Amino acid sequence: MPNPLRYRVFYTTRQKVVTSALALALLAWGTVYAVGRLTTPEDRSCAPGVARPVGSDECVGVSGDGFDFRVPALGPVARAIDRENDKLEPGRYATVALLLPLTSTSPSMRIKILHEVQGAFAQQYAANNRSNNQVPKIRLVLANTGKGNAHWRTPVAALKAMTGAPHHLRAVSGIATSSAPVRQAVTELTGADIAVVGTTITADDLTNGPGRKPFPGLARVSPTNSDEARALAHFGRVDAARAILVHDARDGDHYTDTLKSAFSALLEKSPYQPQLFTSPEDPNDEGSTANTFRQIAHLLCTTRANTVFFAGRHTQLRQFINALGARGCTHRPFTVLTGDEGSYLGADPQLDRSVLGGGLTVRYAALAHPDAWQPAAGRPTPPRGGSKDAYQRFRSMMDAVSGPEAGPVGPVELSDGQAIIAYDAMATAVHAIRQATVKGPLPSLEDVGLQWPQVTGPLRVEGASGWICLDNHGNPYDKAVPVVELTRDKPRFVRIAWPDGKPPTAECMPPRRR
Structure with missing residues (x-):
């Protein structure tokens, strides 16, 4: 059977002319559009500036x-x-x-x-x-x-x-x-x-x-990591003989590098070598460090340590807390002390809050807390x-x-x-x-x-x-360092600690440093 389109579209000379003109017009439009797309820069603006x-x-x-x-x-x-x-x-x-x-x-x-x-x-x-x-x-x-x-x-x-x-x-x-x-x-x-x-x-x-x-x-x-570490040491009166450091082995992160150095100085007399983990290149990624922390938690059970200083970012801190909460020696109490990255975990939905309290205490050096300057029973505010x-x-x-x-x-x-x-x-x-x-x-x-x-x-x-x-x-x-504890509910203010062990004088004039 002959193609009916052939006779309906191309049957007369006029139809052939019209069809050809339409085809040429579409081709020209397509060419102009393609050239325009290729020669006109893409608009990547979001707003002024x-x-x-x-x-x-x-x-x-x-x-x-x-x-x-x-x-x-x-x-x-x-x-x-x-x-x-x-x-x-x-x-x-x-x-x-x-x-x-x-x-x-x-x-x-x-x-x-x-x-x-x-x-x-x-x-x-x-x-x-x-x-x-x-x-x-x-x-x-x-x-x-x-x-x-x-x-x-x-x-x-x-x-x-x-x-x-x-x-x-x-x-x-x-x-x-x-x-x-x-x-x-x-x-x-x-x-x-x-x-x-x-x-x-x-x-x-x-x-x-x-x-x-x-x-x-x-x-x-904000205080430096060294000041935070000094404040935590004054606060906790930690016995280095029963303390151990867990730190990130990845170099180049100024927060973890300097916190590791500060904690290492505090634990110079610890009998235990540090336990190491290596975070992903982007420390916000989960990576495989949770597997490493499961092993570290097992090893901690074999030590006499009861205090763990943790030098790492908040994602790895959360993984470590979850792993330590599932340790085999749950009858052994542990206190984890860390820097201000702990403040991120108050709203972290992946933190297993059921492990907090009882045998596992997690405290961090916060930069500020709403209860720090509110007097409470048994917790007067510092005079200065x-x-x-x-x-x-x-x-x-x-x-x-x-x-x-x-x-x-x-x-x-x-x-x-x-x-x-x-x-x-x-x-x-x-x-x-x-x-x-x-x-x-x-x-x-x-x-x-x-x-x-x-x-x-x-x-x-x-x-x-x-x-x-x-x-x-x-x-x-000598900036005030609120020590805050993670709980099953919301972070709980414990007490203000001071890098110099006590509040500054009323003059608050920094001493001469050599």
Whole structure:
């Protein structure tokens, strides 16, 4: 049978002409479309100042206009920041950036970051609305370094270009992890005369000190790992003969490397060699370390140790706790002591909380805790080093940004201490900016980072986490270290410990260091 389409479509000369014209038109359109796709760059923008790097779907860059970096939980606080920024007069404000891995895929890291942004915004609102009209006003922007801080160069380059009008960037806060990319970012920023205030960095080698100044203009509001270890030792009065160290054998992580060194110094007289594990390249990955911890738990049962110092990141800490909870010698009690990474586990759904208490106690050196300055039966607050009033001022600001006055900023949770320490870091940045403002409405860029030696004595920052008295190198002196215990419910504050074994004097003047 002849093809009917042949006679219906191509039967007459007119039909042949029309069909050919349509075919040529479609071919031409397809060619133009293909050439356009090949010659026109792909639009990878997410928002003004924010774009997706080649090979990544993360939105990386700097924004203070309410963009949430496609992280829905950040939406409410990002919009609140935008509303506050919109009230500011051009030329009358200084900008502070919060540099964080906002698009981290780690659930516990995302919670930590949300709380830090909320705390930083609470301090911005306090500085602009509750400080007797001091100047300059403060503009807050969010800077995303991407998962694992892999894209830190993009926001850092943008921040370096924001020191002039209209932004007048004068400080960068955040700086939340003691990792190699963060170290590089801090080096780049401080090398450009931008003051940096670290929130939760604790690595000993991310500091300045006598005779060395790799990060000019860097200040920190959290104690170093060595200070945390000293505080834990004073708190626990640990017998080194019955203590053992479990640490990550992977080099290059400044947090675990310096915590390992600090704990090793404390356990110099321990009869046991350290037990080693090797974390994945990305310490947020599960890897196979759970298998190693099952073996280490078995080996611990053969020792006389009753205290374990753990130097590792929070994912491996959680795996270790779960493995130790399933040990064969459950009749043997163990206490695990670790650094501030323990704060991540309060909201970790994979932690087996049923093993906590009884024969397994897990305590960590927190950076802040909401109960630290609240008096309780049998637990009076220290006479110095912090105050209930300073914490109450923080609470009043969190109430303000949680409700219609300035927020809402989303659900607020204070037990991990992240909002508290971010609030204090922002307060320290604001303090330096305003101390440096002596001529005109704004301080010079380089003058802000020169203020740290004077943040002491009566010029200290009365932080919600405790007094922030900086030495000549921008490091906190004898900073309060809340010791917190993981429980089956929520983390429980135990007691404040001190790196020097006791609170600072009323003057809070750092001693001369050789």
